[in-house]
Amino acid sequence: MNTPPDRRTRGRTRAGRLAALDAWLLATERPLLEAPGEAPVVDVGFGAEPWTLLELATAVRSVNPSLAVVGVERDPGALRTAADPCAGAGVALREGGFDLNGLAPARLVRAMNVLRGYTGAEAEAAHALLGTGLAEGGLLVEGSASADGELCTAHLLRKVDGALRPEALWLATDFTRGFAPIQFRDWLPRDLRRSVKPGTAIHGFLGRWTAAWDATRAGLAPREAFRASAERLAASGEPLLRVENLLAAGQVAWRYAGG
Numbered sequence: 577m578n579t580p581p582d583r584r585t586r587g588r589t590r591a592g593r594l595a596a597l598d599a600w601l602l603a604t605e606r607p608l609l610e611a612p613g614e615a616p617v618v619d620v621g622f623g624a625e626p627w628t629l630l631e632l633a634t635a636v637r638s639v640n641p642s643l644a645v646v647g648v649e650r651d652p653g654a655l656r657t658a659a660d661p662c663a664g665a666g667v668a669l670r671e672g673g674f675d676l677n678g679l680a681p682a683r684l685v686r687a688m689n690v691l692r693g694y695t696g697a698e699a700e701a702a703h704a705l706l707g708t709g710l711a712e713g714g715l716l717v718e719g720s721a722s723a724d725g726e727l728c729t730a731h732l733l734r735k736v737d738g739a740l741r742p743e744a745l746w747l748a749t750d751f752t753r754g755f756a757p758i759q760f761r762d763w764l765p766r767d768l769r770r771s772v773k774p775g776t777a778i779h780g781f782l783g784r785w786t787a788a789w790d791a792t793r794a795g796l797a798p799r800e801a802f803r804a805s806a807e808r809l810a811a812s813g814e815p816l817l818r819v820e821n822l823l824a825a826g827q828v829a830w831r832y833a834g835g
């Protein structure tokens with residue numbers, strides 16, 4: 577296995593950038609979030625300001641007020657900046673990296689916008705390392721978002737029988753930039769972004785979605801075109817996970833083969 581390199585990424589983040597992801601997790605992972613026990617929710621690489629970490633804590637505690645939430649960063653400056661607001665919100669902080677620095681096995685590990693600059697193989701190695709910190713049945717969420725979260729995608733990877741199983745690719749748009757399926761290409765998780773080439777599963781998926789969009793979009797606003805194309809795609813047998821109100825909000829997940 578490749579060892580993830582020590583890549584420096586800038587810590588830029590924005591309030592609300594990952595709000596769509598919080599909404600998806602609340603809608604689809606309630607049993608995981610509500611389960612009793614000590615297993616924490618961990619946000620790795622929360623960035624120069626703890627906005628999205630604090631938002632995640634508020635979201636998951638809306639369904640389980642006693643949940644332990646931990647922010648992990650390797651940047652001491654980010655940890656200093658986050659110290660007071662996180663203490664006030666009951667969110668623990670820990671200096672560390674993808675090995676989660678000895679935390680108890682987590683129910684959810686989120687690592688958003690931390691693998692910029694990694695190759696596909698390096699990203700896979702990072703997934704494997706992040707997965708070692710997950711409890712059985714836990715979820716690893718790793719992906720990318722545009723600066724304000726207008727477009728956002730993430731791998732959903734589940735720990736099953738001690739191994740990470742790719743479950744689905746979650747995709748979200750807020751329609752600020754209109755809508756076309758190909759818009760997601762530049763915001764795919766690192767390993768997928770590099771493999772949008774003829775013959776790959778992700779290339780095929782984006783192509784089929786584009787065909788469904790072309791067939792349905794005439795006269796429709798972006799939001800309606802998103803919905804209509806996703807419905808058409810699902811009707812054709814594509815394994816698309818949809819949650820009614822989140823479909824209207826611009827969110828779907830594409831189940832991976834075997835996921």
Ligand SMILES: C[S@@+](CC[C@H](N)C(=O)[O-])C[C@H]1O[C@@H](n2cnc3c(N)ncnc32)[C@H](O)[C@@H]1O
Binds near residue numbers: 648
């Ligand atoms: C672009 S920011 C992302 C902030 C936030 N997660 C978001 O999506 O808006 C990336 C952060 O990841 C941190 N980071 C990168 N690699 C890391 C690693 N191996 N372990 C912990 N933090 C890491 C960086 O220090 C930086 O603060």
